[in-house]
Structure formats: C-alpha cells, structure tokens
Amino acid sequence: MSSKGELKFIGVVESSGELSSVKIFPEFCVGLEGLNNFSHITVLYWFHLRNSEEERRTLRVVPRRHLGAPQVGVFASRSPSRPNPVGLCVVELVKIQDCTLVVRGLDALDGSPIIDIKPYIPRADSISDARVPEWTFHGPPT
C-alpha cells in the first residue's frame, strides 16, 4: 500500500465571515450540478497555514478555546494542527452563483484551498444524541 496520497485543490475560500464565498475552479464547476437540492453541505478544506512539518507532527493538543479542556490526542480534537491538515465543516448552502457557493457557518480562513464538497444527508451524517465530553460544550462548536 502506498503511504501517501495526493490532493488537487478544487477551489478556494474567497471571503469568510457569517457568510462565506467558496469559489470552485472552472474546470470542476459542472460537479456542482444538483447540489442546490441540498440545504446543507460538508466542506473539506486544507488548513494551509498548518502545513509545516512541525505542525503536522502534533499529536497532543490542549483545545484552549474550550474552557476546561484537558490535553487530548489530536484525533480527539478538531485542532487544525494534525498529521493531515484537513478541516471539515458542515454549513448551510445559501446559494450557488455560477461557480461560487455562498455558505453560512464556515470556519475556514480566507485563502483556504478546498478539497471536496459533499452533500449533507441526515440519515448518514446526523447523530443528534452522540455522546461528547463536557468541555466540548464551552466555546465555539469545534
């Protein structure tokens, strides 16, 4: 088995805020057909500012934005410093204009490369009663 995989970025976060604009590059734009039938999407993006070898060696973190959080393994956190700097965010799809998605709630920074867009399907993706530790209730959602 190969020990590595290569990603080609399909778009970029053009502006972020309460509403964010995600531009999909023209060569991938037809892949958006039918996406408007979904109210929510999962955006996979690249934590481009955490792509150094040092950041990617991080295996333990203290989630400081979450008051009272203990030190945990990176895979028990949503820290951007992790072996593969891939971010995951579930957002509301507000509208699609040409090749640009306008979404609500994206936590990516301006300039973050986009890896993938997936439709959000509650029967697969929604576990409303999943158990989590207390510290996840403090601070931002992730």
Place this chain on the structure above:
Amino acid sequence: MSSKGELKFIGVVESSGELSSVKIFPEFCVGLEGLNNFSHITVLYWFHLRNSEEERRTLRVVPRRHLGAPQVGVFASRSPSRPNPVGLCVVELVKIQDCTLVVRGLDALDGSPIIDIKPYIPRADSISDARVPEWTFHGPPT
C-alpha cells in the same frame, strides 16, 4: 497558492463489515488519547481503488444504488469516483484496543488507507432536518 496537498496515511482498515477494525499506525497512536469519551467519530479515508487519473476526472455520476436518482454532479453525490478520492463516514466508536478502533457502520473497504479521525460533535455536525432530494431516501445512506 499551491495547487496540491500531500496526505500521509495514518492507518488502514483491517477488516470491514457490520463491525470494522481500523488500525492506527503506532507512530500516530498517542493521537487517540481521550477519543474514548466520544460515542461517534468521523472517519476520513482514501478510496484507494478510485485513485486513477481517469476516476479522478469524473465530474458527473448517476448514483445507481439509489433508485430513481438522476445524473448529478459529483459534489452532489457521495460517489467514490471524484477529483479527490476522500471518503467520509460517521460511525459509532465501539471500543479502542491498543491502536485499533472497532467501529460500527463504516462503509470503507478492507485495505482503505485512513486520512484522519475526528470526534463527532452534534452541535457542529448534526443537522437533523437538512433538506435532501427524494432519491437519497432510497438504497443505502450514502
């Protein structure tokens, strides 16, 4: 901005079925600390059998497992043939034994490389009333 990103695989699906075993490689194992406090996790994995240039050029698909599904763009589907062959699956974490996760509901194949493990946090990840098209209700969840 770089147009590519490099993934290093952190583990592999050792066996799949109703329960699946996901082995995390020893050098990443400490990253699992504290994960046992979450009942569910999101597994990001590599569709290793769909990593050819041809598969990765796919931009439109017919989701044939879903009766009545029309042709849609890949980003409006969960097809494994897509520009970046990254799979996303929300699963129940049954137990952690040494560096192996036993999970329920993983749709990956034996031998699929693992990209990342993230804790599932309902306040960020669960949208129980997300709107989806009718065809998504037929067949498997994704």
